[in-house]
Amino acid sequence: MAGPVARFKWSDFAVRWLFVFALQVATYNPTGYHYIDWLLEPDPGLFPVKVFVGVALLIVHIFVIALALRTLTPIGVFSAVVFFSGFSWAAYSLGIRLPSGSLTILWVQVAFTTAVTGGMSLALFRQHISGQVTPVEEGGRHA
Secondary structure, three states: OOOOOOOOOHHHHHHHHHHHHHHHHHHOOOOOOOHHHHHHOOOHHHHHHHHHHHHHHHHHHHHHHHHHHHHHHHHHHHHHHHHHHHHHHHHHHOOOOOOOOHHHHHHHHHHHHHHHHHHHHHHHHHHHHHOOOOOOEEOOEEO
């Protein structure tokens, strides 16, 4: 028995994008307020807490990336890299220059976040565009 058909909504995409971007920025960002800097601070009393937070971040990163890769496949990953490379090149040719360092890191995080969020939303987007229902997995097999 099939349940209700999920529909693609841009608001859902935005929520996913914000979640993935927050995950990226919490792990590393150019401001100095992120997990990596906190981990490297000399405070041996908090080391077990830092390791626990690191393991939790790693688990969430693995979950998000695995979910995106499952939908994107290697061709989709390649397409995302080519798309954002082409976009960067086109912007550069129009005179839009990112200063090196902090903003370059932020641009890479935005591009990565958009690609991963696209991967997470791709199944619903395909269904929305084509009208075809994606097979639901039950017990590791397609139903």
